[in-house]
Amino acid sequence: MLKRLSALLLASSLVVGLTACGGSEKSADSGSNQSGGKKVIKMLHWKQSNINTVLEDINKQFEEKYPEYKIEYITTGPDDEYKQASRTRITAGDVDIFADLSGMRLSPKEWTPGAKVPDWQQWIDSGLIADLTGQDFIKNYVPSDIEQAGTYNGKVYGIPTGKVVMSGIFYNKDIFAKYGLEVPTTWSEFIKLNDTLKENGVTPIGMAGKDVWPLKLPAFGLQAHILGGGDQEKFIEGVWKGTSKFTDPDAVEVLEKMKTIQDEYTMDGFMGVDYGTIPSYFATGKVAMMPNGSWEAPTVAAANADLNFGYFPIPATENADVNKALVGKYDMTWYVAEKGKNKEGAIKWLEFFSEPDIYAQFVKAAGFLPTMPDVKTDSKFFDEEVMPYMDGFQLAYEILMINRENVGEHLAAEGVHTEYLAPGGEFKTAKELAEVQQKEWDSAAPKQ
Amino acid sequence: MYPFGRGSKRLIPYLLLLIPLLLYVVFYAGPSVMTVIYSFTDMKNVPGTEVNFVGLDNYKSLLFSGNSSERWASIGRSLYFMFVVTILQNGIALLVAVVLNQRLKGDKAYRAIFFLPVVLGVAVVSLIWSLMFDPISGPVQQLYSVFGYKDTFFGSFTHAFNYIIFVQIWMYMGYSMLIFLAGLQSVPRDLYEAGHIDGTSRWQAFRSITFPLIAPSFTVNMLLSIIGAMQTFDIILATTDGNFNTRTMAYDVYKETFRGSLDMGLPAALSVLQFLVVLVFVVVAVKQMRQREVEY
Numbered sequence: 249m250l251k252r253l254s255a256l257l258l259a260s261s262l263v264v265g266l267t268a269c270g271g272s273e274k275s276a277d278s279g280s281n282q283s284g285g286k287k288v289i290k291m292l293h294w295k296q297s298n299i300n301t302v303l304e305d306i307n308k309q310f311e312e313k314y315p316e317y318k319i320e321y322i323t324t325g326p327d328d329e330y331k332q333a334s335r336t337r338i339t340a341g342d343v344d345i346f347a348d349l350s351g352m353r354l355s356p357k358e359w360t361p362g363a364k365v366p367d368w369q370q371w372i373d374s375g376l377i378a379d380l381t382g383q384d385f386i387k388n389y390v391p392s393d394i395e396q397a398g399t400y401n402g403k404v405y406g407i408p409t410g411k412v413v414m415s416g417i418f419y420n421k422d423i424f425a426k427y428g429l430e431v432p433t434t435w436s437e438f439i440k441l442n443d444t445l446k447e448n449g450v451t452p453i454g455m456a457g458k459d460v461w462p463l464k465l466p467a468f469g470l471q472a473h474i475l476g477g478g479d480q481e482k483f484i485e486g487v488w489k490g491t492s493k494f495t496d497p498d499a500v501e502v503l504e505k506m507k508t509i510q511d512e513y514t515m516d517g518f519m520g521v522d523y524g525t526i527p528s529y530f531a532t533g534k535v536a537m538m539p540n541g542s543w544e545a546p547t548v549a550a551a552n553a554d555l556n557f558g559y560f561p562i563p564a565t566e567n568a569d570v571n572k573a574l575v576g577k578y579d580m581t582w583y584v585a586e587k588g589k590n591k592e593g594a595i596k597w598l599e600f601f602s603e604p605d606i607y608a609q610f611v612k613a614a615g616f617l618p619t620m621p622d623v624k625t626d627s628k629f630f631d632e633e634v635m636p637y638m639d640g641f642q643l644a645y646e647i648l649m650i651n652r653e654n655v656g657e658h659l660a661a662e663g664v665h666t667e668y669l670a671p672g673g674e675f676k677t678a679k680e681l682a683e684v685q686q687k688e689w690d691s692a693a694p695k696q
Numbered sequence: 697m698y699p700f701g702r703g704s705k706r707l708i709p710y711l712l713l714l715i716p717l718l719l720y721v722v723f724y725a726g727p728s729v730m731t732v733i734y735s736f737t738d739m740k741n742v743p744g745t746e747v748n749f750v751g752l753d754n755y756k757s758l759l760f761s762g763n764s765s766e767r768w769a770s771i772g773r774s775l776y777f778m779f780v781v782t783i784l785q786n787g788i789a790l791l792v793a794v795v796l797n798q799r800l801k802g803d804k805a806y807r808a809i810f811f812l813p814v815v816l817g818v819a820v821v822s823l824i825w826s827l828m829f830d831p832i833s834g835p836v837q838q839l840y841s842v843f844g845y846k847d848t849f850f851g852s853f854t855h856a857f858n859y860i861i862f863v864q865i866w867m868y869m870g871y872s873m874l875i876f877l878a879g880l881q882s883v884p885r886d887l888y889e890a891g892h893i894d895g896t897s898r899w900q901a902f903r904s905i906t907f908p909l910i911a912p913s914f915t916v917n918m919l920l921s922i923i924g925a926m927q928t929f930d931i932i933l934a935t936t937d938g939n940f941n942t943r944t945m946a947y948d949v950y951k952e953t954f955r956g957s958l959d960m961g962l963p964a965a966l967s968v969l970q971f972l973v974v975l976v977f978v979v980v981a982v983k984q985m986r987q988r989e990v991e992y
Binding site for chain 2: 327328331332335339364366367370371374375376457458459460515516517518519520521522525652654655656657660667668672673674688691692693
């Protein structure tokens with residue numbers, strides 16, 4: 249009996265415990281914030297070499313200018329590991345300044361009953377984030393950027409350090425020139441261009457289906473210009489209120505256009521290709537185009553320094569004027585912890601960071617579009633290929649969309665999941681997928 | 697005869713055992729019990745927020761809400777994973793162990809090679825197979841092309857999960873093999889000799905001598921692979937990240953805990969649910985196995 253019991257105990261001990269150890273972990277109090285007579289500022293960030301390097305450099309300059317401070321720059325692995333580390337440290341008061349992956353988003357509205365409150369908002373509501381309203385350095389940034397990505401309940405809590413664009417398509421200028429092709433400005437021109445490439449034996453598009461999320465990037469462009477007749481916020485509010493549906497012609501059109509891109513023009517087997525290898529297909533001319541975010545420009549250039557490439561917004565509709573606005577999001581955003589041991593130091597650092605020449609060093613290395621006016625990035629790619637399309641810049645669907653809690657997997661993570669379309673997925677037509685999405689949306693409705 | 701002396705000194709070993717026991721209680725039993733308690737609350741990972749007892753709400757939201765069909769699908773997939781992995785992994789491991797037990801030339805090298813994937817670890821193994829299963833230039837696709845077959849491997853809704861099962865078995869087969877091998881080597885040779893004199897065939901010898909005598913290894917292997925299979929989320933995380941119909945209960949626990957919201961009740965409830973499912977199978981398996989163990 250004892251033998252059996254111990255086998256059971258062994259078994260059970262192996263199973264339970266994952267959650268408990270994950271959630272309630274508290275990091276030890278590090279005691280004093282003094283180090284050799286200097287006041288320590290604890291800065292938390294994820295590992296991303298270009299940004300880490302420039303921040304270390306900026307930190308050094310800061311320490312030279314303000315010798316009374318010492319910065320402890322802590323980096324963790326990205327994504328889940330960072331999320332866990334930041335949650336733990338913020339709740340334990342063991343950090344003074346930290347970065348978040350994007351600007352404020354997903355905050356519930358009065359028309360979104362039952363929507364989940366995002367982490368950053370819970371932190372602010374619990375008094376864990378410092379109020380930056382009225383700090384002088386905020387004036388250095390574009391007011392609308394601070395308003396859209398760093399303001400909550402009329403108070404400034406976050407500093408968005410830059411924007412990225414996501415709805416563009418990288419194209420190989422040499423291949424385009426070879427076949428006499430021009431940058432398409434309408435959907436039908438885009439289709440014609442793809443057909444010409446195919447006829448000449450060139451694979452038009454390279455895209456990574458295995459990671460699933462890269463398929464969202466061109467979809468963002470389609471969604472921004474097609475949903476709600478070009479007003480995706482209207483569409484989003486409509487699906488909550490029941491005045492628009494995922495089966496509406498505009499929503500189905502987005503799925504259909506994605507299906508066309510995926511089935512007709514994207515390389516064979518793209519559903520098994522992972523994101524990291526796609527730039528090499530593009531850089532070596534194996535595909536003529538690559539829908540991707542502006543952040544991949546350095547990777548492409550590094551993969552083939554001689555490559556002559558450009559960038560254009562995916563032409564979602566037949567209206568060239570509408571099509572030319574790029575879609576994107578705010579990237580890394582700074583928050584100061586209210587309960588940290590050195591809030592003053594953190595704000596001092598942010599002030600230093602926000603000096604235009606320091607900020608310029610950062611934004612150049614990070615590869616973001618600046619959120620500070622008149623800051624030059626010295627990037628030919630940005631100046632020639634991206635800036636012409638920045639008028640009417642729109643936030644991406646995944647930033648604006650607020651999901652219902654427990655919504656099904658065909659709508660999860662603020663996406664429309666075109667990977668479920670045939671031939672990779674089970675849905676033969678866009679309409680079928682749209683119907684499942686609407687059904688999942690309805691069944692996730694909060695119970696009265 | 698009395699290494700710890702007599703009288704009150706006999707208590708010393710128990711006192712010494714108390715130290716690790718205390719560590720287990722504080723760092724294992726405690727959190728485990730807390731997980732069960734959390735699962736009935738709306739606790740959040742934000743200090744200062746109040747914690748309410750919400751009864752079975754978390755369980756209801758897991759099993760009977762908008763996306764519960766996915767949860768049931770995860771449970772189904774976990775069970776499928778467990779059965780296929782347990783049967784194939786142990787079947788193959790036993791076969792390999794019996795063959796290696798023949799004292800072949802270089803058996804030690806074979807043993808080391810088959811055990812190697814366990815040493816490599818999940819990250820390396822997943823990377824190896826992601827490269828092997830590259831749909832454009834991977835060697836497996838090139839092999840498939842000979843037969844005119846195309847696949848997107850870890851990006852395929854229909855096949856990705858089976859490829860993950862394959863990787864799991866490939867990785868842990870050596871582990872089960874080693875346990876079987878240890879069991880096989882403890883079977884006394886004279887039993888075979890006696891059997892040989894009585895004119896047993898090789899199959900009879902295996903069925904009546906080997907198999908009953910390695911029953912303890914069998915029990916251990918079954919338990920380890922059942923628990924291991926039900927717990928696997930790392931290979932899934934590293935290969936498909938739960939996309940393409942590859943989510944299991946264990947993956948969902950990881951995802952809800954580390955990637956979900958700040959809620960702690962829901963992931964706790966999911967852990968408890970997973971524990972209960974594993975418990976049922978482990979109890980049944982232990983019962984069955986123990987009956988078969990014999991001593992000659």
